[in-house]
Amino acid sequence: MLGYLIKRIVIVFGVLWMVSTLTYFTVHVTPGDTATAILYSIGGENAVSEKNIEHVRDKLDLNRPVYLQYFEWVTNSFKGNFGTSYKYNKPVLYMIKLRLPNTIKLGITAFLISVAVSIPLGIISALNHNRIVDHLSRIFTLLTSSFPSFWIAIIFIIFFALKLKLLPVSGMDSPKSIVLPAITLSLGMMAPIIRMMRTSMLDVMGQDYIWVSRAKGLKESAIIWRHVLRNAIPPIITVLGLQIGHILGGAVIIENIFSWPGVGGLLIDAINAKDTPMIEGCVLVVAFGYTFINLVVDIIYACIDPRLKYSGEGK
């Protein structure tokens, strides 16, 4: 197990390095000069003059070759220094620390809502295979996966905020503020979980040992809880892990629509301003979240699926 863990942790670091390198050079090859983008983002068109561009380049040392800037960034990152935001003139880590708890709060809420709805729905759907409940569940799945989240967000705002006046439109001012963004974000994750839960359940329910259990006269509830669910859950754990990635990516859009002060809004601002240190910081947070959660999922998977242990993969 220890060897497996070390191997996975090395892979996590490798992924983070690749992501940060790709991001760094992608930012530099996208059209637009960095100093111009920074000045434009803080002062608009009029702030962009040759004099100011030179000033910014000198101040931020942008005249050096990109590879030198990159090496400096990598070296500092290993020391825990992710640099200072070009746009906000504040340490990147400080800005992320301010915003990350909000993204986590939104993400966890959305994730739990999604789990609370999807898993029971998947189970019910499988237990009522090809009956009306199953069909309704499939229609729900189709709808939630077909509508883009920004559209759902607007519809929710119009209905729950403007028409019913139940919830605020945006911000993080009242406890109710999290409801709409969390539900919107959770909807996008539900379809794969429901489908996987349903398929996995149906798959297990068709296995010989389930028929044998029934033939031996075990209660149906005992069969479902002890045998079907236990064997159907492992694939769901993997899907849940992957959905964390969806949360982090989806939060960028949802946070912007609902003016939720998370890392997503910071990332969009940073991209507009070509604020490389801030973009790197935000992307690393998202990438770390994604790889770390997947690592945890793999460990959980190894723990609950004895087949992995016996085949040696989880050792």
Added chain:
Amino acid sequence: MKFRKIMGILITSALCVSALAGCGSSTNVSSSAAYSTASSSVSTEAENTSDEKVLRIAFPSTLTSADVTNSTSATMLKETAGVAETLVYADSNFKLQPMLATEWEMTGDNTWVFKLRDNVTFHDGTPFNAKAVKWCIERSLKENSELAGTTYIQSVEVIDDHTVQFTTSERTTDLPAAMSYVGTAIIAPSSVDKSGSFILPIGTGPFKAESFDETTGIFTAVRSDNYWGDINTSVTKRIVKSMPDASARSLAVQNGEIDIANDIPFSDLETLENSNNTNVSKFNTARTYFYEYNMKKDLFKDERVRKALIYAINKNEIVNDVLFGVGGVPKGILMDNMPWANTNVDTYEYNPDKAKELLAEAGYKDTDNDGYLDKDGQKLTVKIITFTKRPGCPLIAQATQGYFANIGIDASVKVMDWSAMNELIKKGDFDIALNSATSAYVPTPAYYLDAYYVHNNIGYKNDKLNELVEKCKATDKMDEKYEYSKEAQALGQEDACIYTPVLYGAVFAVSKNVTNFEFNAAAHDFIVPYNTDLK
């Protein structure tokens, strides 16, 4: 057993969070910032009690600081919150007026002396004086990347308690105008702690900073008891909320969460106009939308082609139908009421027949009857580039594409980020660019003309015009400045290499509870004047 435990934890957590979210558990909006003194709470209901009147304003950019060294925050503090002030301001006729300075004089080629008001104290009771101005401007020069390039200030000296001298890096007659720029807003030295870390902005305005939440970007300010000027409003508190998304601002006004929001989507105007709770106010601003031809291309070296393309565009139709009435058609290149605007120039009013005639004279005819003009076997095509940030840009460019098609020109439109567009312009990889800039960034004629005509990136050069702009910059007599400016505009308009079809409009969605809201085009588009009141 493990499986049961995991399932148990998952289901219990899910139920707890769903219940918490549904019932409205307490979300604590707090910042780890040392100076985030309070978590602000803005309810969807009006917060106005008998002794407190709160004006809630949406700010259309991300706010991560409340320091004047950040231009965005300085705009919020000066124009929106009413906390910090500048030495000079421009009235709605673009005339400079005393604010924290009472008079100013150019004492040498590179020196200006400003006399400061002697009856002003900062919100914490510390005196507003020359020492405070020196400290603040020097700090802003160090921190704000655009300030030195905008004002040319090199150093600040204290002459006496209420007199300060600015030394500039080059001769400038426009320093008083530059001292109205938001980046020169003054805050007290007590705004920072002993180690120099910023705490809260302590200004001189009619509202004093109460709190700023770095995480949510919510800034609150309450009425100051010791404001030096006269204001007439019953508002006791202003809450400024950072809301970068235009739709979110519009929806927040519709839902009664915000009293004033600007730059709302054009598509929402009808809904807002028909709403029982909101009014829509449209104003012309000093910002312009302008077209630039790529003068390195042979096509635009022909004056007839340049002018034909302007004649082809129906400017009034663009304002009324494409921009939903947000904006205006100038009589030249600037707002008509700017004292230095030349309104007696040819504006090339919409005339598609004249456009066709000029193109025919230039040799462009439809020889192959495909509906498009051609010359020497080459179809007349133009690539228009524009950018996303200003809402009218993509719309105007698309309308122009249609007008060009009407006279037989095959136009394409490419919309991108501004810095990407700027790079294409510098590279010369475009035919026509639709750009935007504000003509009152520094309210004086020379700044805008210098950027608009002289330091263009399109390859346009007119020595006589450049000379006039230099003279306009050099003279310290306002009448002469205006005259040189008008002459330069006449020449530029005649050359027709850069032209302004439409003025940028500011559109505000304002709650019907708000009264006395008057726009000042000389200020920033985000201005909420001090006297704005609530019923």
